[in-house]
Amino acid sequence: MLNKYPLWKTLMVAMIVALGALYALPNIYGEAPAVQVSGLRGVEANAATLDTIKAQLQQNNLTFDSIALENGQVLTRFKNTEDQLKARDVLDDSLGNKFSVALNLTPNTPDWLASIGGTPMKLGLDLSGGVSFLMEVNMQAAINKAQEGMVSDFRGDLRNEKIRYRSVKETKDAVQVIFRKVEDLEAGESLLKKRYRDLLLTTDEDKLTLTAKMTDQKLKEVREYALQQNITIIRNRVNELGVAEPLVQRQGQKHIVIELPGVQDTAKAKEILNATATIEFRLVDTEGDLSQALNGRIPANAILLTDKDGKPTLLKKRVMLTGDHITDAKSGFDEYSRPEVNISLDSAGGSKMSSGTKSNIGQPMATVFIEYKATDRKDAEGNIIFEKVEEIISVATIQARLGKSFRITGAGSASEAHNLALLLRAGALIAPITIVEERTVGPTLGAENVRLGFEAIMMGFGLVFIFMMIYYRAFGVVANLALGANLILIVGIMSMIPGATLTLPGMAGIVLTVGMAVDANVLIFERIREEIREGKTIQQSIHQGYEAAISTIVDANITTLIAALILFAIGTGPVKGFAVTLSIGILTSMFTSVVVSRSIVNVVWGGKRLDKISI
Amino acid sequence: MELFRLKNTVNFMSYRKIAMVFSALLMIASVVSLATNKLNFGLDFTGGTLIEVGFPQAADLEMLRGVMSENGFDDAKVQFYGSSRDVVIRLGLRDDVKAEMLGNEVLDILQNATGDAVDMRRIEFVGASVGDELAEQGGLAMLTALICILIYVAFRFEWRFAVGSVVALFHDVLLTLGLFSVLQLEFDLTVLAAILAVIGYSLNDTIVVSDRIRENFRKIRESNAEEIINISLTQTLSRTFITSITTLLVLAALFFQGGALIHGFATALLFGVFVGTYSSIYVASLVALSLGISKEDLIPEVIEKEGADQEAMMP
Numbered sequence: 001m002l003n004k005y006p007l008w009k010t011l012m013v014a015m016i017v018a019l020g021a022l023y024a025l026p027n028i029y030g031e032a033p034a035v036q037v038s039g040l041r042g043v044e045a046n047a048a049t050l051d052t053i054k055a056q057l058q059q060n061n062l063t064f065d066s067i068a069l070e071n072g073q074v075l076t077r078f079k080n081t082e083d084q085l086k087a088r089d090v091l092d093d094s095l096g097n098k099f100s101v102a103l104n105l106t107p108n109t110p111d112w113l114a115s116i117g118g119t120p121m122k123l124g125l126d127l128s129g130g131v132s133f134l135m136e137v138n139m140q141a142a143i144n145k146a147q148e149g150m151v152s153d154f155r156g157d158l159r160n161e162k163i164r165y166r167s168v169k170e171t172k173d174a175v176q177v178i179f180r181k182v183e184d185l186e187a188g189e190s191l192l193k194k195r196y197r198d199l200l201l202t203t204d205e206d207k208l209t210l211t212a213k214m215t216d217q218k219l220k221e222v223r224e225y226a227l228q229q230n231i232t233i234i235r236n237r238v239n240e241l242g243v244a245e246p247l248v249q250r251q252g253q254k255h256i257v258i259e260l261p262g263v264q265d266t267a268k269a270k271e272i273l274n275a276t277a278t279i280e281f282r283l284v285d286t287e288g289d290l291s292q293a294l295n296g297r298i299p300a301n302a303i304l305l306t307d308k309d310g311k312p313t314l315l316k317k318r319v320m321l322t323g324d325h326i327t328d329a330k331s332g333f334d335e336y337s338r339p340e341v342n343i344s345l346d347s348a349g350g351s352k353m354s355s356g357t358k359s360n361i362g363q364p365m366a367t368v369f370i371e372y373k374a375t376d377r378k379d380a381e382g383n384i385i386f387e388k389v390e391e392i393i394s395v396a397t398i399q400a401r402l403g404k405s406f407r408i409t410g411a412g413s414a415s416e417a418h419n420l421a422l423l424l425r426a427g428a429l430i431a432p433i434t435i436v437e438e439r440t441v442g443p444t445l446g447a448e449n450v451r452l453g454f455e456a457i458m459m460g461f462g463l464v465f466i467f468m469m470i471y472y473r474a475f476g477v478v479a480n481l482a483l484g485a486n487l488i489l490i491v492g493i494m495s496m497i498p499g500a501t502l503t504l505p506g507m508a509g510i511v512l513t514v515g516m517a518v519d520a521n522v523l524i525f526e527r528i529r530e531e532i533r534e535g536k537t538i539q540q541s542i543h544q545g546y547e548a549a550i551s552t553i554v555d556a557n558i559t560t561l562i563a564a565l566i567l568f569a570i571g572t573g574p575v576k577g578f579a580v581t582l583s584i585g586i587l588t589s590m591f592t593s594v595v596v597s598r599s600i601v602n603v604v605w606g607g608k609r610l611d612k613i614s615i
Numbered sequence: 616m617e618l619f620r621l622k623n624t625v626n627f628m629s630y631r632k633i634a635m636v637f638s639a640l641l642m643i644a645s646v647v648s649l650a651t652n653k654l655n656f657g658l659d660f661t662g663g664t665l666i667e668v669g670f671p672q673a674a675d676l677e678m679l680r681g682v683m684s685e686n687g688f689d690d691a692k693v694q695f696y697g698s699s700r701d702v703v704i705r706l707g708l709r710d711d712v713k714a715e716m717l718g719n720e721v722l723d724i725l726q727n728a729t730g731d732a733v734d735m736r737r738i739e740f741v742g743a744s745v746g747d748e749l750a751e752q753g754g755l756a757m758l759t760a761l762i763c764i765l766i767y768v769a770f771r772f773e774w775r776f777a778v779g780s781v782v783a784l785f786h787d788v789l790l791t792l793g794l795f796s797v798l799q800l801e802f803d804l805t806v807l808a809a810i811l812a813v814i815g816y817s818l819n820d821t822i823v824v825s826d827r828i829r830e831n832f833r834k835i836r837e838s839n840a841e842e843i844i845n846i847s848l849t850q851t852l853s854r855t856f857i858t859s860i861t862t863l864l865v866l867a868a869l870f871f872q873g874g875a876l877i878h879g880f881a882t883a884l885l886f887g888v889f890v891g892t893y894s895s896i897y898v899a900s901l902v903a904l905s906l907g908i909s910k911e912d913l914i915p916e917v918i919e920k921e922g923a924d925q926e927a928m929m930p
Contacts, residue, residue: 126876134745266738267719436742438718444669445736452874459872460865467861471616505805508869508877512812512884515865516819519858523823526854529617552826555771559822560815562763567811570756575808582812 002539003606005599013599016591017485020492026113026120027491031105032065033084036244037074037091038100044072044415045099056094062087077106098308103262104244121494124503125439126574127453129446130261131269134437134572135234137254141432142226143173143219149327149346150175150199150212156347157195163187166208174213185210223253230433231256237273251572256433266440273435279323281353284364284395285314305368307392315366315392320356325349331414331421339417340409350404357402367394367408439573453507460511461487464518472525474614475601479521482597486517489588490581500584503577513585519556520593524549525615538610546598553594561586618856627848627896628841628904634897638786645793652796657803657879658739660753662746664706664717668725669734673699682728688721697875701736708743753807757788760814768818772825773912779902780821783894787817791887805880813887816862820855820895827851828900832910840908844900852896859892 005013037053039045050069053076057064064087065077078084084103092101107120125132147170154168154177165188166178179185185208192210193201198218202211214222231248234256238246247259263269285302293304293314306312328344345353357365369391396408441449464483468476490510494500528545536544561583568579605613658665676693679702683691688706696703704725706717718738725733761781769777791810795802827847835843866888870881 136742136744264735267716270716270719434742435740437745438738438740440718440735440738442735442737444734445667449874449876452872452877456869456872456877460868463864463868464861467864471857473616504874504876505808505880508805508873508880509812511865511869511873512862515862516816516858518861519819519854522854522857522861526851526857530850548830552823555826556819556822559764559767559818560812562767563760563811563815563818566756566760566763567808570752571804571808575804578805578808578812582815 002543003602005602005606010599010603013595017488017596020485020489022113022116022492023118023496024488024492026107026109026118026495029108029110029120031120032077032079032108033081034075034077034104034106035084035087035091036102036104037076037095038102038239039072039098045069045074046072049095049099050074052095053091056090057087060086060090062090075104075106100239100242102242102244117496119495121491122501123450124501124506124574124577125259125261125446126441126504127446127450127502128261129264129441129443130259131263131266131438131440132260132573133258133270133273133435134251135230135256135258135273135433136436137227137230137256138432138434139223139226139254142222143214144170146214146222147175152347154192154212156350157191158188161187161191163191171211174211177210177212179208179210182208227254227256234258234273234433255436257572262443264440264442266438270435270438273433279326280319280368280370281321281356282315282317282319282366282368283356283360284366285316286363288314290314305366305390305392307395313366313392313395315368320365321345321349321352325352329421331417333414334407334409338409339414340407341417341421342405342407344405347404353402353404353406357398357400361398361400364395364397366392367396369393449504453504456511457487457507457514460514464514468518468521472521472615475521475525475528478597478600478604479518479525479593481600482521482592483514483517485596486585486589486592487514489592490585493584493588494581500580501577502581503574505574506577506581509578509581509585513582513589516560517585517589517593520549520553520589521597523553524593524597528615532613532615538605538613539607542601542605542613546594550594553590557586557590618853621849621852624842624845624849625852627845628901631897631901631904634901638894638898641793642786642789645789645796648793648796652799654792654796654802655799656750657801657806658705658741658746659804660746660750660802662708662741662743664721664741665737665739666704666706666718666721666725666735667696667737668702668704668722669736670700670702670729671732674702676702679704679725679728682724683721686724691721697878701875749804753804756807757811757814760811761785764814764818768822768825772829773908775903775906775908775912776825776829776899778906779899780818780825782902783821783891783899784814784817786894786898787813787887787890790890791883794886795883800882801879803879805877806883809880809883810887812884813891816884816888817891817894820858820891821899823854824848824851824895824900825903828903828908840904840910844904848896848900855892855895859888862888 037045037049039049047069050067053074054067057076062083063079064083065079067074067076076087078087088101088103091099095101107114109118109120151168151170154175158165158168158177163184164180165184166180168175168177170176177188179188182205185203185205189201189203189210192199192212196212198215198221200213200215202213203209204211227250231250235248238248238258238260243260243263245261247257249257251257258273260269285299288299288302289297290312293299293302294312298304299314301317302314303317304312304314325345325348326343327346330342332340332342334340370388394408461483465480468479468483470476472479487510490513494502524545527549528541531541531544532538564579564582564586568576568583571579674695676695680691680693683689683693683704690707692705694703694705695701704721706721709717718740722733722735722738761784764784765777765781768780788810791813792802794800795806800806824847827850828844831843831847831850832840835846838846863885866881866885869877870885873881
């Protein structure tokens with residue numbers, strides 16, 4: 001029979017729309033003010049932290065809706081922002097610098113909905129307010145640093161093998177070794193060739209020179225490492241900022257995108273991102289009297305530092321090694337499956353470490369983390385004052401004379417060892433980064449953008465709705481229902497895809513989709529009218545109208561999709577948001593205007609004897 | 616309701632000379648304007664710093680300009696943005712090391728000068744290298760879009776239609792760029808996005824028309840190409856206008872309701888949809904006709920079953 005879908009097909013279409021509606025649902029529940037407490041530098045929030053927070057809040061007569069420990073963070077929800085702000089101040093004071101306390105908005109999605117993965121759409125920074133930075137990694141510096149490493153490694157290797165050379169120096173993009181004799185040149189070449197497989201060696205026997213260049217593969221590794229390391233460091237620093245849901249992501253070959261929702265004080269954020277952190281190794285002062293030092297009588301050649309739990313230790317003033325000699329640090333397990341951190345140093349660091357530890361076997365050695373933290377104070381010229389914060393992150397006994405690579409055990413759990421490795425790597429920044437782009441949106445503008453975008457969508461939808469109803473009457477209603485289903489599906493899919501964010505241009509994309517989505521229905525309806533005019537029966541006309549229009553609709557939409565995908569590939573931030581909603585809108589509109597509208601038409605008019613139809 | 620109840624075929628192609636001259640003139644005017652006036656590139660492309668601030672009452676631009684030049688920002692452009700309470704201050708790129716701190720500095724200056732009455736709405740800083748890269752990428756994106764579409768249309772239809780639709784796209788993009796150049800409207804990333812959307816829209820229109828031309832070439836016997844194009848355009852005229860009306864309706868909503876940030880975007884699309892509608896009637900079919908499209912070119916393609924795509928789309 002013409003224009004009758006089998007029942008399963010109609011039900012399937014209804015189910016898809018219902019599913020879209022289900023996942024679009026979280027967006028209407030809104031968000032509740034919350035405070036998010038997460039650990040810093042390897043500390044994780046646990047049940048004890050949760051109890052502390054509870055006790056602190058009750059002490060200060062602050063009521064909260066709920067409190068929960070999730071993924072090492074404690075999330076407390078409040079009734080209103082007033083309580084939220086008070087709680088933030090209370091917790092910031094009492095939890096100190098071991099935790100970061102951030103304001104957050106958490107969705108009010110009911111549990112049953114959240115348990116099936118229902119979340120509201122993520123809003124872009126132009127709607128939520130906040131700042132985004134684009135940082136560029138100075139790759140030339142990374143390559144120079146790698147070459148510097150090569151120079152000192154070559155010197156060490158040649159000296160160890162007793163091969164005499166005149167000089168080892170960096171040229172523009174290579175390292176050049178000049179020898180005194182041809183025999184030395186040959187011996188040097190065979191030694192270096194064996195040791196460094198990722199270098200291209202060329203020799204010139206007349207000039208007695210050997211030139212070592214990094215292979216493309218090695219250069220790529222150096223760049224990749226510099227980028228990854230910077231991302232790790234920035235993640236660490238961003239956590240210090242106390243921002244809920246920050247985003248740190250690589251973009252292309254040398255850029256890093258940082259998004260900090262809700263941050264208004266961008267000056268502070270920038271200072272922190274540009275701040276430096278480093279590592280030092282010092283011997284523990286075992287002769288000094290700790291209790292006397294605690295009373296203020298610190299020996300002249302010692303300093304008093306504490307670890308993250310506040311336990312004080314007396315350290316020798318002389319620094320054994322600074323963190324810029326660290327080339328790599330990895331966490332792993334030793335032969336007794338205890339967590340350990342493996343550290344690699346450059347040659348200069350290796351020899352320093354070697355001479356420093358030679359006479360101190362059996363002595364404890366401390367690893368100190370140093371960081372310059374931005375404070376709220378400013379100096380006379382308005383620059384933010386930085387405070388030097390030193391903290392002991394581990395104390396370990398020197399088991400043997402240490403060299404270029406060694407390991408630290410006793411750093412605690414596996415995850416703490418992992419964090420220590422991360423911090424050690426962070427201590428030696430190989431390539432400086434600069435901010436090349438910044439976009440800050442204030443909270444008032446963000447809220448205004450949401451309102452304007454929403455109003456534009458509603459107004460556009462309303463105008464099209466009225467127009468279609470007047471122009472196509474009953475079929476106009478069908479098109480409008482399809483359009484409504486389209487909006488629901490766009491919102492549902494946007495909420496389901498984790499990476500999709502709604503931006504102001506994205507909202508414009510939805511508006512545009514509303515206008516263009518009815519096109520498919522216009523095509524179909526015009527075709528139906530034509531067929532009726534040609535004298536076909538109503539049922540035949542409906543059938544023909546849909547059948548004939550489909551290939552046109554698909555062709556027309558695929559080309560728009562091509563444009564949208566290209567936009568997605570090159571766009572960033574808000575523009576990418578536009579490409580996302582446009583692409584989703586094109587796909588859903590094809591489904592709703594062809595399949596959903598057909599289902600409705602079939603259910604209402606299908607299989608009946610009709611002499612007239614309202615189109 | 617029906618707006619176009621056309622009994623007879625409209626002889627669109629009889630106006631083709633006028634249309635050709637009209638389009639050619641507009642395109643030349645656009646090229647001339649682009650060459651002389653250039654585009655008023657926004658911050659995204661030029662690099663620099665932009666600070667948008669809100670005031671409780673109408674702002675005094677002269678006072679703000681004075682404050683800015685007193686503090687050594689002689690090159691600052693101070694303008695209203697959207698309303699008289701919104702002010703945008705633009706600064707060019709500087710060689711200062713701390714270029715990224717400029718926005719915060721200016722905000723401090725303004726807050727001091729006005730006694731904290733200003734509300735920070737937005738700060739944007741774009742470094743020189745980023746802008747250059749973006750301009751390059753943007754141009755590349757438009758080119759890639761045109762080439763991909765050319766390939767797709769050539770594959771789905773026939774090369775004459777492909778050339779016709781790409782010429783139409785080029786026409787639409789050029790005229791939209793021309794409009795932005797003549798009126799010196801700011802050309803930023805969202806406008807670039809809008810132009811890519813115009814490409815999508817205009818193509819949508821062109822394909823619907825081309826599709827009907829192809830269908831009629833197969834269906835109607837003994838008719839010359841011009842006649843068939845006229846018939847096809849008449850048949851699709853109603854749809855072309857209704858879709859343009861609904862799209863223009865939503866764009867008007869966006870233009871009047873979307874706020875100042877979206878203005879450029881909405882303007883580009885409003886104009887683009889307008890010329891897109893015109894070009895799908897005149898430019899695309901005219902080019903295909905001039906290239907000598909004929910019945911024979913389209914007949915062997917019948918292998919494809921009409922509506923074959925529908926099965927694949929069903930859930």
